[in-house]
Amino acid sequence: MSLNRAVAALGAVAVVGAATVGLSVWKANDAGKPVPRIYVTSGSTWTPVSPLCYNGGKEIAAKDVAACAAKVQKLGAANAAKTISVRPNSTFTIGVDKDITKVGWSASGSAALVAQTTKYQANNLPLSGVFPTSTDQSTGATSTADKGTVLVIERPAGSTSKIVGVWVFSMKTVS
Template sequence: MSLNRGVAALGAVAVVGAATLGITLPIAAHYAPSVARVSVVAGSHWTQIAPLDNCYKGGNALSVADQTKCGAAIKAALSDPKKIPTAIVPGLNGNFGINVDQPVTKNGWVARTAGGVLVQHQTNAYAGQLPIAQVLTTQDPQTGQTTTSDSGPMLIQETDKDGKTIYGEWLLQLKVAS
């Protein structure tokens, strides 16, 4: 008889806890700021990246002042690669994919590397089978000589088709697994 009371009490605690959690999570999700993320998938590696500080305003267009602050954050991160979120890729000769959160697809997005545009403006959430070597290989404009590195930066911008309005920027680097 006492065992049944203990089980009943434990069941009641579980029901109250689940009900409380069921009510609290939607409320918290409703009031939490929405931050769109970018994911990079390569082989068995998956990395999710948040925008740098001052580089995303919940899907609203970045003002000129916001873009200046975001540009400063990107420049600071590029000067210290340890500050850049890193997506591990299995090797130079492989491919990777970029997936953006659904809100980013409303305006569209592009992906840029030191060598130029990697992904043209699109409104799809996923762009795949992108060559890793295209991000990690640069060409000197003066000499034409190409250099391959084991890591390289990439910038993803949520922007309108003409590129005049920027809604968000995500900086990351691809790095070959060691």
């Protein structure tokens, strides 16, 4: 008789445990998808960057694109974007989450860095495409800044107005 009670108790624990696991999986699935990130690698440093503007994988409304552009300008003016330190004359890599590759993405700094692509990463990107260069009008001498901002935009191929996500980060040279 006691063996039957033990088996019954074990069966009850198994049923309650299975129900708990099932409910946990349902709740985790119901919580929504995580926000996709981009990843910047320079040397041995790997840095994740969260989106500045994102609408759950759907196109951002035109009015929200204008607000996003204002956020980008504000970050740039305040030098508040996530900053990644890099060595002079080095290169860097931008990697993106799988969800971003389904739509397509591009990146630009002071110049175009990555043309529209659906690849997971772009390697050996030059810092010269990030740091702005200026010319002294009186002497003709050129100088290159030691800091620059990169803008990564998720958008469908061939579209100039549809934007799905925007990521912003800065790079700064260190010795």
